[in-house]
Amino acid sequence: MSVADKIRHYQSQLPPHVTLVAVSKFQPVEVLQEAYEAGQRVFGESREQELRTKHDLLPADIRWHFVGHLQTNKVKYIAPFISLIHSVDSERLLDEINRQALRNNRVIDVLLQLHIATEETKSGFLPDELLTLLSQTDIAQRWPAVRLCGMMGMASLTHDEAQIVREFRMLRQCYQALLDGPLAAQGITADTFAELSMGMSDDYLLAIEEGGTMVRIGSGIFGVRPTP
Numbered sequence: 150m151s152v153a154d155k156i157r158h159y160q161s162q163l164p165p166h167v168t169l170v171a172v173s174k175f176q177p178v179e180v181l182q183e184a185y186e187a188g189q190r191v192f193g194e195s196r197e198q199e200l201r202t203k204h205d206l207l208p209a210d211i212r213w214h215f216v217g218h219l220q221t222n223k224v225k226y227i228a229p230f231i232s233l234i235h236s237v238d239s240e241r242l243l244d245e246i247n248r249q250a251l252r253n254n255r256v257i258d259v260l261l262q263l264h265i266a267t268e269e270t271k272s273g274f275l276p277d278e279l280l281t282l283l284s285q286t287d288i289a290q291r292w293p294a295v296r297l298c299g300m301m302g303m304a305s306l307t308h309d310e311a312q313i314v315r316e317f318r319m320l321r322q323c324y325q326a327l328l329d330g331p332l333a334a335q336g337i338t339a340d341t342f343a344e345l346s347m348g349m350s351d352d353y354l355l356a357i358e359e360g361g362t363m364v365r366i367g368s369g370i371f372g373v374r375p376t377p
């Protein structure tokens with residue numbers, strides 16, 4: 150199947166409430182263009198420099214999502230145009246995104262990344278850390294230019310489906326606990342804190358069953374990734 154066929158395949162298979170994020174990291178612009186021509190408008194990248202280059206070369210109506218680990222000193226480069234940052238994993242990063250959003254006169258949408266996998270290498274907040282942070286912070290005052298739109302998680306790299314489901318449930322439970330607790334207390338509801346970004350090529354069906362609203366599909370669309 151061509152990239153265009155894959156895009157149409159996923160678009161027709163996913164429930165209407167689920168957004169397909171085409172994770173195009175390391176793929177050349179021609180391949181993204183092909184996906185674009187098949188109707189894909191949401192692309193996920195994980196490196197700031199690569200994202201900027203592609204943003205400059207490809208159509209302006211693409212919504213660019215950042216899905217990888219984001220260093221605070223790189224926020225300024227993507228702040229003018231980024232549509233959603235999935236991978237917010239620290240207080241410092243939230244502060245910097247807010248600062249750069251203000252400088253660009255815009256509000257930046259973000260997801261809070263939760264550490265749900267067993268691998269130490271994957272980043273993200275711990276559930277308690279997030280509960281404490283949001284309980285002790287006046288969100289509107291500290292991050293007026295950031296909109297908390299939901300949460301993201303990456304399950305462990307394993308074939309054990311029961312474990313993957315447990316990890317997705319942990320994400321969903323944390324999402325609900327934040328909504329019912331510190332977010333409700335500050336007037337933030339599921340109207341805006343609405344997204345659960347979970348699921349990649351190998352586990353997106355499980356993720357959707359567990360309540361995922363955004364799936365991040367790379368190799369399932371583009372095939373094996375070229376090495377950067």
Ligand SMILES: *Cc1c(COP(=O)(O)O)cnc(C)c1O
Nearest residue numbers: 172216349350365366367368369
């Ligand atoms: C690369 C990447 C993906 C896509 O992974 P595939 O297994 O190729 O679908 C999804 N999410 C994040 C955060 C990634 O870095």
